Amino acid sequence: MVAFATIMGWLCVLVFNPKQFKYMKKTFTKLIWETMRLSVIVVSIVMMTFGVLKAEKSWGQMLKDRKVSINIESGSLESAIRRIETTSKIGFAYDYDLLKNIKVAPHRFFNESLDQILDALLSSNGLTFSVKNNTILIVKAPKENNKVTGFIKGRVVENSSDGTPIPGVTVRIDGSSMASSTDADGNYKLSLSPGKYRLVFSFVGFDTRVVDNVVVEDGKVREINISMKPSIAYLQEAVVVGYGVQEKRNLTGAIGTYKPLEEVGKVPMTIDNALIGKIAGVQVAPSSGIPGSASAIIIRGVSTLNKNGNTPLVVVDGVPVYSIDRNNNTTDFSGAKAPQFTFGGTGVNENYKNGAESSFENNPLASINPDDIESIEVLKDAYATAIYGSRGAAGVILITTKKGKSGKMKVDFSLSSSVSDPVKTPSMMDGDQYAEFYTSYLKAKNPASTVVFPKGISTNWLDQVTRIALGTNAALAISGGSDNMIYSISGGFDNQQSYIVNNDFSRYQGRVNLEGNLSKSIKIGTNIGMSYVDNNALNTQRIYRNAVLRAPNTPIMDGQGKYVWRYGSNPQGVNEDTNPVAWANTGKNSRIDTRVLGNIYADIKFASWVTWHTDFGVDWIDGKAYSREADKISTREGMAVSTTNNNRRWVISNELRINKVLNYKHAFNATLGQSFESSVEGINSVVGEGFQSDDILSINAATTKKVTNSLDQKWALVSYFGRLNYQFNNRYLAGVTYRLDGSSKFGKNHRYVGFPSFSLGWIPSEETFMKDVNWIDQLKFRGSLGFTGNDGGTGYYGNQGTYKPSSYSATYGTLSPLEVTSPNNPNLEWETTTMIDVGMDLTLLRSRVTLGVDYYKKDTRNSIVSSPLPSFMGFSNQQQNLADLTNKGWELTVNSQNIQGKKFGWFTTFNISRNSNTINKLHAIDPEQNARDIELNGGRYWMPGASATSFYMYEWGGVNSETGNPAWIDKDGNKGDKPIPVAYTTNPNSQRKVLGDALPKFFGGLGNTFIYKGFELNAFLSFSYGNKLFNGAKASMMNYTEGTMTGINAVNLSTDMLAYWKNAGDQTEIPSLVNPSNNVGGFGSSTDYTQGRYTSRFLEDASYIKLRSLTLAYTLKKKWASNLYRVKVFVEGNNLFTITKYTGLDPEVSAFGSSALNTGYDELTLPPMRTFRLGLQVGL
Template identity: 30%
Template sequence: MKPLKSRIQRDASRIKFSQICIFMFFFLFPSSVYSQSQKQITGSVQDIQGNPLIGVSILETGTSNGTITDMNGTYSLNVSSTGATLKFSYIGYEEQLIKIQGRNIINVKMNEEASNLDEVVVVGYGVQRKSDLTGAISSINADEALKKMPTAQVADLLQGRIAGLSIVNSSGAAGATATLRVRGINSIKADGGPLVVIDGFPGGNLSAINPADIKSIEVLKDASSTAIYGSRGANGVILITTKSPKEGKLSVDYNGYIVAGTPADKPSIMPVNEFARMANDWNQAYYGKDLYSERQITNFTNGYDTYDYMGNIINDYAISHSHDISIKGGNEKLSFLFSTQYIHNKGIAGHSTNDRWNYRLKVDANITKKLKFGANFYGMVNSAAGNNFSGQYSLLTLAQQFPQTVLPYDKEGNLTQGTIDNTGIYNPIGFIDEQKKNNNEDMTFNNWLQAYISYEIIPGLTFRNEQQINIGNRFYGITNSKQSMNGFLKGKSLATYYDANSWGWRMTNTLNYTKELNKNNRINTTIGVEESISRSYIMKQIAEGLTSESIGWKNMMLAETSKLDNNTISKTTAISYFGRINYVLMNRYMATVTFRRDGSSLLSYDNRWDNFPSFSLAWNLKEEPVLRNVNFLDQLKLRYGYGVSGNQAVAAYSAYTQYDATIGNGQTAYTLVPGNPILKWEKTHQHNYGIDAAFLNGRISFTFDYYDKKTKDAINTVVLPADTGLSSGLRNAAEISNKGFEVTLGVTPLTTKDFYWKTDISLAHNKAKIEKLGDIDSDFMEIGTGWGNSFYRYFAGEPIGAIYGLQSTGVWSTEEYNNPDIKKPTSPTVRPGSYKYVDQDDSGTIDADDYVIIGNGQPKFNWGMNNSFTYKNLDLNIFLIGFHGFDIYNYPRARLTSSLSPFPELAERWIAGKNENAVIAGFGKDRDAITSPETVASSTFVEKGDFVKLKSITLGYNFSKDLLSKINLSAARIYFSIKNVCTITKYSGNDPELSISNPLRPGLDMGTYPSQREYLLGLNVSF
């Protein structure tokens, strides 16, 4: 006898208000009155083998009258009339509608759903039965995910739901995108994001897709699955299948919501009177006198001559909204689907906004029974305006650093610059003023036109031609007045104009053959050829000393100096041949072999072609005779796969020596950029071991994967031979490894006639490690020259994400300093209250030779847990994520404690005789003579970043069919959701999730735009 399994029916019975919590009350509506004229129906429900099914839901359609089967699979139900219709539903089985037609006994046999046996899953350039899969492929139903957490971002649908796919938000700014990584980091020079394939066409943009338009999402994780994408598959592949037109009468769907955003965690500022007294201590330490009198401090306390910079920059709330509508219809010959979405996001800081418009038109035509045609046009327009919230001069950090005792404007109305400690800190209100008065623009346009034609040559053999054209443009114009931050640092007004255009064409021809050879043999084969051409043009112009700030970037020739900073034209072509064969024997043994050969103009003639093979095997133990009749076991499959995938980590024309020219004011400067004709593909070799299991008629599902992958020939900057005349250049010299495991667990703890509870958990561990760096001139390699990179190093044999700097053991106390037995450095000069660093080489000097690894920002584990509850017409979803085992370098804390600021921790600084055991240095000229928070990291500011975040809570109510039929609606749902509910962490800074968005320097808090807590109210309606 098979165990309990039951599909919950949201309209299963009449809602009784006494059974619902008070705070849900406003969602509820009374059900229609049940007729008193009743007839008793009895019977049993069995599966196709004759086993009774326990907990099957039986509902009289059009009413809330229902019941479930008992332990013997039998039921009894009083119905309203002899003409009633019963609906039988059960998890994993096909739903049945049966008319009573005067009968008293109705026995039912239920068939298993095709989703359990023959569900089709999208794979590269084709589809396969889910039961035939041999690789590591995870999938989600987009509609279900969107219902659990309403969002306008596709990445939000995936976060925490697929083991091995790491998604972290890069900023809390309006319209900010997330960082996606599949199974770690494979390259130290190239983008490590997964390849996005939309409706079969590679190179898509997640931001251009409305989540409500998506039917399903598959993530290909192991090399046996991604190798068919060859040189672009090393970082994983995300396959998105959008909804297709359906024949039938015209239908309209609307989804809209309004959001009230508030600061998730507003940074605290020291009370102004405490800051003023601390400023006096600072001034005494440096200049021997007070800065503020007692009268001034009293005025500050009473609110005079002060300004709340944080309160005037971080808003209490921000209102955003989203609206999308789709229209579909057609007949058996021609059908269409049109959808459009508009999103307005307002940031909680300053005047940051983001507006996005998505649109899509999809048409399918059945020209004949064998000949089909389809087209899909979609795109996006994005407009952004915001403030600087990243880096050493981020608005958030400056708002915490600028003293409340310095008013934003002087008597003439000019922006106040500099601070009381003469460090020349920029006034953060200048950012807000710039957004209010200038005409900066930042626009992005992307459009894709896709078309296909397919013809069934013979039964099972189909030819398909697909073509795509994509056109993109990004431009921005920025004017920085003399009072802006950049103008303040430069001493003059500035302007920048950037224009980037791209065009691409791709054609793919495939032949697919699917055949049931006989009862025990099944085959699915695909062969194809793909060609692509892409072109891009980038132009950037900068100017200084504007004669008219109001004209600004719109006419930069009026400036004192104007130069062309970038003018790049590139063209690349590629051609590929690929094939795959999937063979299934007796539904027990599966094998898949894939091969792809890529050629690209990015590389020199001798290295532009390479091969990417893979194979995978699977053994379905459930189909073995010894386990076939084990009723509690639904599935048990073992998998193994190996393959090679690649990464196009090469910029256009890298094989050729180039001259980089800077043109301005009639002069041209050249810089030699050495070419490398022997550069080749980065190639990732990966082994994958997996197990899939399911129990108790789908009540429990479990997947485990272990992988070991190694990227060879990774491109790195190495020392070149002396006879080249150049110091360094790019070579295939490095080696990177990623090892880890993934666990996915699904459990249905409880299901009854009215109540349903489902829990899904995903857990992943990955360790990315530099195995080899190649011929470099030191024991480590710096990430780059950009700000923030100086805090990180790559070491051969060490994990990626090593934070590098000085090891601090606190602050010199007066007792330690006066103890002659304690060795002190001869350089730099120290005193009581100075930072105390470990002299690693015992040289008596604290310098660069004492730098060591002081932390690592790469998380060891991440997980997600989703709990879904359904009670009658109500549904509740609670979603959590967690990241563990990583460090954060708190740059804002280092900066804010290195100078005079109203940062609260400065109150806990070293003070002679009062706070001798402090971790923050005291005031004085020698407080820290070697480290600067801009260039050198100190272990004092390395903190544990582990966190658990309650990501969202969503409560929804589905209106009854009876009510909707009276107002000509087919479906309606109202919902309320809270996002970023709370974060449990010991980290003292901003949202720790934002610090791990850069995979090459994870764990760096740069004072990024703060996260929002969002309160969302929405409505779904179908006509």
């Protein structure tokens, strides 16, 4: 507690003492740069020289510690020893003729020590080994002097219902050179002198069995039969794939893995944040600093033009779950108007204009506790994802939660506390600067103006609504089991304050994972997770934006202690009821989600190689959102909105799994299955207005209430799937996958579609011609071709028409007729994505370096687009198959053990990815209509040959230093003072240019971990290069002309505006206050081209390098905590600094949440938090 208080005290000093923090930041930044430069130099030297620092150990201990994975084929013992010599890089001496004539059966050793491997091969053949002069000497074992008069014999089988025999098991007499091995039928026999013995049975992939006190009597035979269980340690190298697991070395698909247990400190609070920069090809863009907000997860680029189709499928313990999806997860508090964050239908220019309205995109992944996760696998290529068919085009994320292990009960407890503040805050005008600026502007606009903005009051609204945010995390897990049952039970609590006052995020979760054997052939289990998430931070974006833009010369309250609304005593201003302090203190926007996510399953083993698996899973979410305005404002007596939603998803699957090896050369792994999935979703919103008391804001107490949104929708999916993986001679790999999906989202003509995929692999390091290449441990080439689909953007009734009660007064009898709200498209088809992937996996220098490289190309056909319809049809849009796209790129992953000694270790992880996106065709889309739409869509324009996330804009040419007028550049490079639409009145859209892409050219992550005795230091950097971000925040903080015909909005402005052009020769980026580009149509006009989202003035390079985490941990020595298997304390910092040219607050923010298509806009989006954390982890 003393240490905790001391560290927190220092953190508070740094936070509340800006001068000290500024000095520390400067020093720390310099230190980081020097460390990074030194790290690069050292890594380069290490990688070029393959330097290895070896801890001094005895050779005997070295043989026990050296772990080797090797496959020994049937043949001579001499060839087997030569194979071990090549793999282990250790010299051997032996009698060639002796070993050449000894035959050995095939053996597969996985991560076994050298002494165990040698003992298994030599002891059963009457040989032994010793070490002389750093060389292993193989000799005949000394003969036993005792007379042999007794025998031990028996049979070794698998611990399964049919008791399959295990050939090649080593049966050894402990403490002696006497040993034997089982034959093809699992039988063994030992000849021994009378006495008492200890038998050891060992075989790769199975737990070692020991039998004590075996008595051998003179002339008698003692029978010892043994059953062996597969080793858990052996299975840990398996990788979770769709509907099963597979050994990593045999993978032919592109799969990335992240294991939270490898984190030195605290795992980030949500899964999506945990994945940032960790897996090649997976781009995670956190949208804002709002706790519990959704991120954009983009796997290998944007695959479709439908707005919700780029979200990957998330599967937890085999159950497809409700994931990040703007359709399902946006909570709308706007009183039945268009959601604030919606891109389609509400233009970027129109967003955030009405501070009294708000919406929030919830993140369902925030309800899953990262502390419960064992591993996360990301399926990236078509062979890996095709098993999920119609939902695999955008990638698949498989989450596996922790399971118990047989043995002693383990208890794990963790506790951490944190302090956070914004990574950066904007520099805004104070009250007097604001008053002088607007008075001067109105005078420049109209020299006869007598309008004066008052001075004397300076309210820093942002300071009034922000704070140092505190966070707490606690988790407890109990696990263990026996031979017949294993269990893992956990619970946790998280509370994270927002740095906006009175806004926070709380999460309570529990999990029960059980598995038990009803008999030798039947196993049942369950994985159930429950969570309760109370997100009271939904109001933060509205409060933050309005605190930045609120006029600083207005007070918070008037002389009577009531909040000041609108623009106070200013002559002009925003004609809305805005007061961010009132919203923060008396308003409320919150959402509570209760979730049950889990499954029950059963395995029936018909034979050791045939298993039937049945799984029933559910994902139920009950949500309730509430919004209120408390203080009586000028336009109404308070308002409240209550929204409830109920999502019910269930899935049942049946699978037949086959895993068979024939003649030690042919290995088959097959899955044949069927699944049925259904989802029902309902939403109801009620608005109440006219409350008589600020203390009673229940909807029932409202004078007026109405249902503004009521929706019930459902869909179903039936599927049949199969997969076959084949391996020959442990080096040649092949696979085929097929899935047939039928969805209710499509019409009868196109309801069913099949998705096949194929793969090949080759492991040349197992070939004889590479046995002498000592520095390569394993080399594998793999390739795949496959087809996947996408139905995420069709909505639920894209193939059907939707209706609503008519808004006209005509009736049919007493009934109101129905009118069509959207036309049906019975010919709507599935999107199809074809992907080719070629990859290489390489392990070098005794597993010190691992490297993975992939190249891919994926083509999407028939992308579903909401296409404009001719006006005479009476409808605005219809969903149609209209677009073709291509993504191609490469990925590189490198992991290295730079230094691995007894006391010191240095480990590096690095990944980098490159992706390019191109729209190939846009069928039947009107270019002119598309061009008109970009006025609302902030410059986002689709055109063949360009990226789906490109910016298509008028090019800004800076400020003419002589006139102070903005300069514009046409498509031919000519520069002029007239805005492009004014200079080119005929088809001005043809003068737009593609001026950048919202998605990066390169992105990735770099991690370094240093270990010294019990200390661990980890630094993780993420980076992005080549992406553009529209700085709408800057545009808003420089927007002084907007308003109505009766006056301007007069929002607060950036202090950068004080450097506007005043005299000829001024070098500035801010034009004169009145110029030809902002004075075309007068006040309230949309023709202020200096502020438009369709110009490149505020389009900036958002490349960055970010120190995402820096963690220092210490694990106590066993002697200090003898009753505990682990005690670790750590201190951690997150988002400590960012290197970027972007002039906004943070280059990662996105105004449109999880939307991959609409990424690239910062509209005064709440910046992320910088966090310092202190934690404790205890295991007993």
